[in-house]
Amino acid sequence: MLQELLGAIAAAGSAGVIYLAMAARVVKQYERGVLFRLGRVTRDARTPGFTLIIPFVDRLQKVNMQIVTMPIPAQEGITRDNVTVRVDAVVYFRVIDAESALVKVEDYKFAVSQMAQTSLRSIIGKSDLDDLLSNREKLNQGLELMIDSPAVGWGIQVDRVEIKDVSLPDTMKRSMARQAEADRERRARIINADAELQASKKLAEAAQQMADTPAALQLRLLQTVMAVSAEKNSTLVLPIPVELLHFLERGNQQHVPNGDGERPSD
Structure with a gap:
């Protein structure tokens, strides 16, 4: 009788340990637990720490609340001024409502990725090449708004969108x-x-x-001669004012006699 009682206690203890192992869950600090009870979402989301569920009745699904860095694959498009470009970007987002992220969209990461690619192609088509190259901050804000508008209904918040690179054809x-x-x-x-x-x-x-001041011209001439002679050149070029030549020419005409041996009269 005693052995049967001990066996029953041991069996109950083993069942309790198995139940506890199946019911025990640990939610990490950066996670939130969404509890599905018989397929329905309970309103009490499980906070970080140790928690228990009902085995075979409850299903706890954890959602990461950290910021996700998702690269957007390079998208090829034609700008408004008819230039073919390839643009890639990166989007930073996080889950703010774990229940909506699981219930309202099948795969929120895939949905954000597809929305980001579509929005990037739309931005390319609406922008000029100069805007893509020099006015990226404004384009980043427009791209963030286009992605964030539908994502809010999914429990997603887009923190930032950055255009990383713009690839141009070699001819361009x-x-x-x-x-x-x-x-x-x-x-x-x-x-x-x-x-x-x-x-x-x-x-x-x-x-x-x-x-x-006519004397200034003579002083400038002397300064030029001094500057040239300081370099010890073998050839010295001395400019002569044209007025001096005219003066010498008039003086020569006054001293040369005419054919009768007389000087020309004044």
Whole structure:
């Protein structure tokens, strides 16, 4: 009789251990447990820690509440200005309602991925090439809004969307390189022309100053001779004012006699 009682106690203890093992669940800190009881969702979501369920009646499904980093595969499209590009991006999202993420959509990660790809192709078609290359912040905000609008109903919150890379055809890259080179050459010519204009204005002012003060021209001539002679050159080029030549020419005409042996009269 005693042995039968001990056997019954041992059997009950074994059954209790098996039941506890089947009923015990552990929900991690970054998870939430959604409990399905006979196929229906109970309103009391299981918080992190140790919890118990009814075996064969309850089914606990855990949902990760961490931020998910999902790369968007490169999408090829034609921009509004008829340029073929390939654009890839990355989306950051997290689950804010575990029950909706499980009940309202079959696979919330796959749904977000497909929505992100569709939205990225739509953004490509609505944007110009210059916007894709230089105005990404505005495009990121538009892309985030397009993905977040339907995702809110699934219990998903999109934190951020970033366009990573824009791939262009080789012909377009060469055209952009030629355009950039031509623009740099245009700016260089404008700068040179502006410098020439400023230099010509300064030279005109200097010429006017020398015209008002004739001695300044002689001083400038002497400074030039000194600068050239300081370099120890074997050849020295000395500029002579044209006015000096005219003066010498008039003096020569005054001293040369005419055919009758007389000087020309004044």
